[in-house]
Amino acid sequence: MSEFQSLGLAASLIEALNRAALTEPTPIQSQAIPLALAGHDVLGLAQTGTGKTFAFGLPLIHHLLSAQGKPAPKSARALILAPTRELVNQIADSLRVLTTGGHLRVATVVGGQSINRQIGVLSKGTDILVATPGRLIDLMEREAVLLGSVTHLVLDEADQMLDLGFIHALRKIAPRLGTPRQTMLFSATMPKQMEELSRAYLKDPKRVQVAPPGKAADKVTQSVHFVDKNDKPTKLREILSRDRDALTLVFARTKHGAERLMKGLKADGFNAASIHGNKSQGQRDRAIKAFRDGEITVLVATDVAARGIDIPGVAYVVNFDLPEVPDNYVHRIGRTARAGREGEAIAFCCAEEVDLLRQIQKLMKIDIPVASGVMPKAVAPSSPSRGPRGGQGHGRGGQGQGAGRRGGAKAPAAFTGEKSGGARRRRGRSAA
Structure with a gap:
């Protein structure tokens, strides 16, 4: 029985x-x-x-x-x-x-x-x-x-x-x-x-x-890399190159940033797609299906995907940008180590995100192990936050998460989809 x-x-x-x-x-x-x-x-x-x-x-x-x-x-x-x-x-x-x-x-x-x-x-x-x-x-x-x-x-x-x-x-x-x-x-x-x-x-x-609120699944191995915001794309490429066949979910803060990052990864030969609020539902469904089936191995997403992706095969979650709401970090890394499997959650943290990292660690009551770099002195973000909860607002389709601060400065051309010395980046205002 x-x-x-x-x-x-x-x-x-x-x-x-x-x-x-x-x-x-x-x-x-x-x-x-x-x-x-x-x-x-x-x-x-x-x-x-x-x-x-x-x-x-x-x-x-x-x-x-x-x-x-x-x-x-x-x-x-x-x-x-x-x-x-x-x-x-x-x-x-x-x-x-x-x-x-x-x-x-x-x-x-x-x-x-x-x-x-x-x-x-x-x-x-x-x-x-x-x-x-x-x-x-x-x-x-x-x-x-x-x-x-x-x-x-x-x-x-x-x-x-x-x-x-x-x-x-x-x-x-x-x-x-x-x-x-x-x-x-x-x-x-x-x-x-x-x-x-x-x-x-x-x-x-x-x-x-069954577990204290804010606690990650037991089989998630966490780490943080302290990097300059300009070096994040290079570090991401280095990590993705270690295991190109593994399913990797990469989180960016804004929908525009996610799209630029995805295009840059594709230009560098990575099998990538993206889902965010500027994609139609059909596009999002097709990207998730291709990711689940292994047709693509890197899915770049905003927090719209932090909940609702139930794909047991996700081996890595990379927080390219740390979330402004600490709870969202827990949900992001919960996309790996599902159904009893093991998984790895990797976070990037630049000087503008040190306070966000501290809030995450306070919520989870842990110190995330440092994989590389040294924690920099916290500095103010390049643009003001849109409120204590990251400027999130109600969306009619159940979406509508606001972006708050911009995530990261200008990255190398291969990761932004821009020409060298290209045009000024458009600010992304919605993470969904």
Whole structure:
């Protein structure tokens, strides 16, 4: 008997898990699933890559299997909110693994795709709706979706949604939901606002925590290179050249910086692509698929990809620019060492980023090992930050992360896509 079966899940779910060769629940799953099956509201805290999707997805589907009849037109029985398009798609794909061959339907609504097509899908009703908050509100305003039948609500990666102004969206969405309902909130970090959110929207929740908030997965090996900002491209090329066949995810702070970096890497012979807010959803989906399939080995991304990329084969995460929100560092490096594998997280830190590094280390309660260089004296950034949270604002498609400070000065031409001594760099204002 599989360990999942001992949790009390429906037979069809056990069969789906067996088909996927999954027999042993992760710690967050073994603790959260019984509580959710018993009908409790759940507040779950765990690092990225530890199986949070099935921790809420399995009990959610178990409950819905007993629902009578088909969902009414425009309605949904369960709503899952997530901050980014990529995460919405990843959650939906995971849930479809569990519902294949059954009668439950899973639908997604995100920004960047045809709203008319989404209206058509919702007109038939769905059992599980996975959505970014902004697009869901667009559909609510058009009366294309009715939420009064929702008896299960899941808030996934709620800390990032708080950063994006999600609390304002939730105030519009929550009053439309059915009652009574079960609410589950999952996150990798626990900012103070999360406590307020849980008190407002969860009823006597059971708290499940399998690692201290801000802690990286155990099998992630971390290191930091202290480099001058002008030397970052050279250091990146050196690191990528060590293992050209390994899947490497490189994080840049701005969408314009990510695109320039990707073009420079391609010019230098690296098999690279990029995803950021200036890419269409189709372009982003194709880049992620090519990365997952190994057709490209270097994916340059902004924080739009820090959550929602569930690719077990990612061997390295490189923080070309340190994030202005320390929590985002945890989510970035959580893209490697997934599903029990080992991974390596490499950070670059220039003088303008020393304070950011200190904030990250304070959050994680560790000193990241130094791989090269000496910590420089902190200096003020070249342009002012856009606020204490890095200028992040709510985006209608669940995106909208602002860039705050510029990441890095002018790099060599091979890494910027510019001509030698080229034109003045355009400032990137949005990291999504």
